[in-house]
Amino acid sequence: MGRYGRAYTISNVLLAIYVTAFCYFNREKLKLFFNGDLDFSAAKLMDISNTEYPPGPTAEPTSLPSHINEVGFQELVDNFPLWSPKFIIVGVMKCGTGAAHTFLGNHPNAVPATAEAYFFNKDKNYEQGFTYYRKFFLRVGHKQQPYVHYEKSPTYYRSLTAPPRMKEMNETLKVVNVVCDNVKRTLSRYLHIKTHTDDGHFSHNHLSLIGQTLEEFQVNLRNTIRTFGAFLEDVKNNEGDGTIEGLIKALSYRFKHKMRPFGIRATQDKIELILSDGFYAVFHKYWQQFFPDDQLLVVDGGQFLKTPWEPMVEIQRHVGLSERINSSSFTFRDGMDVPCFIDAQENVNCLPEQKGRSLHKSLDMDVVRALHELYRPFDAYFAQKVLHRSPFQWNYGLEAP
Ligand SMILES: Nc1ncnc2c1ncn2[C@@H]1O[C@H](COP(=O)(O)OS(=O)(=O)O)[C@@H](OP(=O)(O)O)[C@H]1O
Numbered sequence: 001m002g003r004y005g006r007a008y009t010i011s012n013v014l015l016a017i018y019v020t021a022f023c024y025f026n027r028e029k030l031k032l033f034f035n036g037d038l039d040f041s042a043a044k045l046m047d048i049s050n051t052e053y054p055p056g057p058t059a060e061p062t063s064l065p066s067h068i069n070e071v072g073f074q075e076l077v078d079n080f081p082l083w084s085p086k087f088i089i090v091g092v093m094k095c096g097t098g099a100a101h102t103f104l105g106n107h108p109n110a111v112p113a114t115a116e117a118y119f120f121n122k123d124k125n126y127e128q129g130f131t132y133y134r135k136f137f138l139r140v141g142h143k144q145q146p147y148v149h150y151e152k153s154p155t156y157y158r159s160l161t162a163p164p165r166m167k168e169m170n171e172t173l174k175v176v177n178v179v180c181d182n183v184k185r186t187l188s189r190y191l192h193i194k195t196h197t198d199d200g201h202f203s204h205n206h207l208s209l210i211g212q213t214l215e216e217f218q219v220n221l222r223n224t225i226r227t228f229g230a231f232l233e234d235v236k237n238n239e240g241d242g243t244i245e246g247l248i249k250a251l252s253y254r255f256k257h258k259m260r261p262f263g264i265r266a267t268q269d270k271i272e273l274i275l276s277d278g279f280y281a282v283f284h285k286y287w288q289q290f291f292p293d294d295q296l297l298v299v300d301g302g303q304f305l306k307t308p309w310e311p312m313v314e315i316q317r318h319v320g321l322s323e324r325i326n327s328s329s330f331t332f333r334d335g336m337d338v339p340c341f342i343d344a345q346e347n348v349n350c351l352p353e354q355k356g357r358s359l360h361k362s363l364d365m366d367v368v369r370a371l372h373e374l375y376r377p378f379d380a381y382f383a384q385k386v387l388h389r390s391p392f393q394w395n396y397g398l399e400a401p
Pocket residue numbers: 092093094095096097098099154187188189191192301304305338339340350351354355356357358359
């Protein structure tokens with residue numbers, strides 16, 4: 001071997017030693033990276049670059065820079081209380097988050113984000129830092145001061161990264177979760193996926209896995225309820241202590257480790273994923289690890305269809321808005337099954353047509369009963385043991401005629 005050959009071999013060996021050492025010392029981060037769960041330090045890096053300022057409220061607000069689109073990180077930090085969301089609606093998908101968001105948008109001080117940001121649960125968004133996130137809060141329109149910015153992204157509630165990242169942004173943040181009857185939610189999710197397969201949001205393969213028609217979906221659903229029920233029984237007895245409390249603990253462990261029935265890769269059956277999205281107790285207990293109870297409000301989304309002013313008053317109180325939205329803000333229009341909002345100009349605004357798809361559809365009675373049976377212990381545990389409130393009156397499809 002010549003002189004250059006030897007030098008080449010030595011440099012390769014040195015490189016291999018360096019790569020091995022790098023991987024060893026960064027093994028935890030690499031693990032997170034490959035799991036698609038890179039922690040929040042990544043977002044800080046994007047914004048902070050060489051500064052040592054932490055994200056979050058660090059200084060008294062002055063006034064918004066006019067060139068906010070190009071502001072640097074320091075200006076974002078200095079003006080944090082002026083632009084950042086004071087509260088976030090975190091879910092639950094298909095439980096009426098759109099109603100909560102839209103009705104709140106009529107409050108003179110509440111300033112909605114321009115779109116669902118999916119900032120805290122999608123790494124590719126989070127890694128772009130606050131300069132990216134800020135763009136959702138640029139428009140204040142005709143709102144009055146003091147502005148209360150907010151956003152809603154209905155899948156935050158079941159995200160492992162969202163709660164720690166939100167806490168890192170602002171530990172005084174208020175969180176709102178809109179939960180609902182899981183039987184209606186299951187039907188709404190199916191109809192949502194079916195509609196959005198036609199417009200390309202979901203793949204045809206995904207739809208064929210869960211069912212091309214509502215009938216086919218129910219055939220698959222019956223099977224899933226059986227196999228999922230057996231699986232949950234196993235988890236309860238083998239990983240828990242045979243009680244619902246033990247089962248929730250075991251499922252919480254599985255949630256944190258992206259195992260069946262929560263991890264997308266670990267859960268073969270796509271319908272099982274839809275069903276496990278309704279284990280509110282598991283998700284809420286995780287949020288409680290990051291925020292105190294008085295910052296976490298849970299409202300019943302079913303009320304948006306009957307008495308929307310009730311959850312609206314709860315939300316306004318929780319987030320510190322004056323109670324401008326109340327029972328006189330709503331009307332039931334002839335021919336509409338849902339309450340509509342009466343705005344300041346006395347116009348009646350109903351939610352867009354794509355909301356309310358499930359209202360003229362139903363599930364077969366045996367499916368309705370089996371789903372209620374599956375969820376009953378989870379819902380009871382959630383209401384009584386986690387939220388310390390009276391049970392939810394969830395009996396979708398079983399109501400007396
Ligand atoms: N006032 C009013 N008007 C229309 N629709 C209402 C209202 N209140 C609650 N709902 C119910 O909200 C369901 C949609 O939930 P989300 O807005 O959370 O859906 S999404 O996750 O944002 O896609 C939606 O579900 P679908 O019926 O399946 O469309 C409605 O049943």
